[in-house]
Amino acid sequence: MNQLENKISFKDRIKNFFGEKGSAALGLIILFVFMTFMSDRFLTFSNLLNVARQASINGIIAVGMTYIIITKGIDLSAGALVALTGTVAAGLIMNMGLPIMIAIILTLIVGALVGSFTGLMVSKQNIPPFIVTLALMTILRGLSFVYTSGRPIYVSNELFRVIGRGYLGPIPIPVIIAIFIGIIGHIVLKKTKFGRHIYSVGGNEEAARLCGVNIDRTIIYVYTSAGFLTAISGIILASRLSTGSPNAGDGAELDAIAAVILGGTSFAGGIGSVSGTFIGVAIIGILGNGLNLLNVSSYNQMMVKGLVILLAVLVNNIKLKKQNISR
């Protein structure tokens, strides 16, 4: 009987792996091999680091988005928050003359506060996250424009630029930050009480409440962390661009959401992983880089991007179907 037990749990593990992110991994591999064959510029150390650097901002946002989507939420305001935090950081440094560290800390606080506001609206006020963040999307974007009067704030400070443009050895600093956040994000989700509660809220909120999980607090913490992470992205982007621009981060939320879903996290809640999300981030990053390398025309790029996302999820589903009993 012990054998049966082990067998099931092994099968289970495989199934979990393939179900959630295995096929995203498959999609990534296919894309990778395809690109290697199509462009001799793709598989070079410098290009891969280049892709990683470009993907890092999306990666950081996507970690928070993973948490949010596991709780059945969504965050459409991430891109606008990238703009707001980027302009705030730039403004604090250039207009207020604050030291870099202070400016960064204050900016992170802004991000976290915006996130906790979202969390409050979602939990205590019970407003659908789609609506809260849809409203916040235009509010935060508007705030960034009002704050800057529509003029990007150029940051001349060299130290600040290092965050987004510097290297540690051969590795770009944003890549290091993103990997670090990915690892922490993974551990928090899988190995902490907080992570467990995130899954429980998304899996069965009623049951979680009855188990004594503090739903509201969990949701507020989730959005607060996501806001904090988005602020990090905002700072990195502002540093990369040496500019706090109210136009920055346009559409960033959609890239993050796409990465999360490609990585096997489900809108139905209760399922998902940071590692899967990073695979999704890699797919989207390579796709953007690849289409540029292959000189695909602008209009065709739109179509190809959409088709690849659709295909990636389709491949996923065909695998899932084979395992399913019916339907």
Add this chain to the structure above:
Amino acid sequence: MNQLENKISFKDRIKNFFGEKGSAALGLIILFVFMTFMSDRFLTFSNLLNVARQASINGIIAVGMTYIIITKGIDLSAGALVALTGTVAAGLIMNMGLPIMIAIILTLIVGALVGSFTGLMVSKQNIPPFIVTLALMTILRGLSFVYTSGRPIYVSNELFRVIGRGYLGPIPIPVIIAIFIGIIGHIVLKKTKFGRHIYSVGGNEEAARLCGVNIDRTIIYVYTSAGFLTAISGIILASRLSTGSPNAGDGAELDAIAAVILGGTSFAGGIGSVSGTFIGVAIIGILGNGLNLLNVSSYNQMMVKGLVILLAVLVNNIKLKKQNISR
């Protein structure tokens, strides 16, 4: 017993009314009164017709979106489909020289086909609608650009312009079309087997399946109808602008979704109404009109729009809370 029954069912009715769309109505009334006080131009027959005409395109899309959201779906590709159908209609008339009626019919078929593709992906392939339509959003937009080579197609045909710009008596034709579609949309949802099935799929898919509801077919029909309605909007917009533009309809899906949710339809599925949606459409229409009438500056408009949406839902929730015993 009979008395109890009547009392309850009356209370029930009130509650249903307030719960689902009552507070949207309240929000609408507040906004309406506010605007009347703030601008003497607001409450004029010509301005109200003006608002109605502007809102009609959103209204038509939002009917389909209501159906979709009741089934727990979403359609992010509506705006792109507005562009595609608008350019196709313009192209058929101007480049192919087809008669208006034929061009319109073919365009409606294109809309319905795109919708049924979405429906197929969602039902048979079981891909989350957010992802299918996120992908379609860029695919359809890309198609419109490829089809037009990025150049808007100017429609000189006078008959075609009537659809978007004409009047029947004092009432703009788009308003008449939108009201007609609203009424039909309401009846189909509340009074037909198809409508009942829509609710059942959103409420509990497994239970509906067991009751012999053909889930896949219901979902496909829902998206097909939505695609058809979006095509109508695309045609009206092209007519209003005398142009089929691949940029048209940018963000139209977000307006439609906001209207649906403001109107009390729930992302959780199984709940919603076309009448509520129309209240939401009115709120969004008056908001846009009002901000222009009040000469609010461009950046502030962004913030105000977001805030009003948030407030409208908050008002809603406070009412709901009062009625709820606990939760």
Add this chain to the structure above:
Amino acid sequence: MDNEILRLEGLSKYFPGVKALDDISFDLIEGEIHALIGENGAGKSTLIKVLTGAYQKTHGKVFYRGNEVKKLNPTKAKSLGISAIYQELTLFPDLTVAQNIFMGNEKVYNKSNIVKDKEMMNEVRKIFEKIKLDISPEILVKNLSIAQQQMIEIARAISLDADILIMDEPTSSISNKETEILFEIIEDLKKQGVTIIYISHRLEEIFEIANRVTVLRNGKKIKTLKIDEIKNKDQLVNLMVGKEVTDLFPKKEVKIGDTILKVQNLSAQNKFEDINFELKKGEILGVGGLVGSQRTEVMETIFGLRNFDNGEIILNGHKVKISNPQNAIDLGLGLISEDRKGTGIIKTMSVKENITLPGLDLIDRKYSVLIDNKSEEIAADALVDRLNVKTPSLRQKIDKLSGGNQQKAIIARWILLAPEILIMDEPTRGIDVGAKSEIYELMGELVAKGISIIMISSENPELLAMSDRIMVMREGKISGFLEGKKQTEENILKLAFGGVVN
């Protein structure tokens, strides 16, 4: 003197239009097993949800060891040592068994937020050993059967080391074997001084374990009795119903006709194989077996919900292809599922809409497309009346009804369709005695009209009383049929456990 651990004074709980609890006073003595009984909708589940803080009371006071508890919420209740197994499953399908059991109660490295997975896993193994449950702690809960899930709930409640443990119909979806294990556990807990509130519609269980019994009716407390003050089951039933109830199994003899359904060599990989049986017109075929014996799967396959690899289904002499429930319904089949919440009710819809959903084609139409409101209401009303569904109105959302009344509404759904064959999977699960006998009576009427019934049941008395024949399954195979005098509890068990009946 007995130690009172919990006392309720004048407790009321109102829902819109319903007084679910009306001025209840109740006391709980430390270490006792206190049974709570009453008809469907009497307020049992509501009472325990107030006690665990899941619902907020409308009026009244709660005292814990003599001190009033003002704000009772799930966290507070937990800190008082109150834990519960709810009537509805409260599990997380995508998490593992171990994660489920420790949800909200995780073991962490001192004061950190990091969980000790290994330790929790070992703990679970220990608990499982104690309750003789053979499930891997690493398996995802969604892969377990309902019964197994119920056992997980029980394990979770035990793991909490509660002072007061509330069990709301814990046995409604588990087999006799598991029930026995549960009772052993309860005895153990009692010895450790745990106080237990026990809710069940199976009155014989009450005599087996309870010290005292409180009877609720229509939200009011009728009486609390010591177990030795109770003469017999009928006395309890009378208290619950408020009138005399006789003849719990009122099945009349019905003339059995020709074969209507024939299932041949039906097999599905890893599920079941070589299923062969026949069903005759007007017959009630009982299906017995242990939980996990794949009875549900076989019937769901026949109803078109699942794929199969081999075999044939022959209806009225014709081979039929049933690839979805729609086909099945068109061919005159109906199925009442065992999972009321998951695959039964549609909670966003009203009682009326739930009843008419599969039978909308039978309702009159206006202009040939619009559902006629009147005709729909008349149909639903008649069924609500006939089945005695307790609901404030036809427009009430179905999830506001008590479990048993939801079940009756679901049965109404299929009666409206007048199927030729009705498959009932655990049809009386969680249903009170009064409603049970109504359902049995109804089954009798249905077969008298020539309808055939397949009834899966884990309650052997019910199988024995209602079935013309009993088919017993074991590990995905049919282990035998029992007819006439062979229909005994002992024989069912023999077949279920792999024995032979001669």
Add this chain to the structure above:
Amino acid sequence: AQDDQLTVGVTTVTLRHQFFIDIDEGIKEAAAEHGVELFTNDPNVNAQEQVSAIEDYMVMGVDGLIVIGTDPAAIVPAVNEAAEQMPIVTIDMKLETDKVDSFVGTLNEDAGEQLGQYTRKYIENELDGNAKVAIVSWLESNIQQQRVAGFEKALEGMGNVEILQPQPGYDREESMNTVENILQSNPDVDIIYSTAENSVLGAKSALESARAEGVKIVGFDLTPEAADGIKDGRILAMIQQQPKEMGRRALNALVEKINGNEIEPLIPVPVLLYDEENVDEFLN
């Protein structure tokens, strides 16, 4: 590509607007004449994506870069970095850096002022110096901001001219709705200044369907449809830039530079002001 063939990377603002499509065509034509291999990237108004594209071009090692900026500051670090590897020519939007080799395009503030002066004369001559002016623009763009600023500068000091807050108009539909609403709130509006192609055409549709005959449009970016508007009197005057010409000149200059020749740091492409007097020249 053969080893001796030049490769040029182009990153534009968006290929979803006629104006930039025209620039792109100019670049393509000139590239074909020179036998240059072109890579084209469309970040669709997103600075971050434009930066990624520039980085991709650096990795690819193109010989030169044409940048049509999405943001005057945000892309500067990437542009500066690229400038160390290759010559760069910018079009349309002046970037806040001196590392690029040349700027080709319109001086937008000047052009806005030119149109403003024209409008000023109209107000003085035809409206006795009394006018209400509405502005429809997309102020998220720096270039549009410059056009508004130049225009407002030209009207400064006119006591009886009221200029309303700029109202949003990115695409045609939004511009049309905005103008319809302005007509409701300010039925006495005399002039609508639309700062780009879509806001001009949206305003034109709105005036047509509202049959608001007295109101005149001035704006940027002449298209055949807008030329019709000039002919039937709805549009007073338009600034026409020469996008194709910008594209050609930019590529020509870049090739010069790659071949080691010096080029002018500022290559202005003159704008033309069209009104009913000279619109036929455009149509021919």
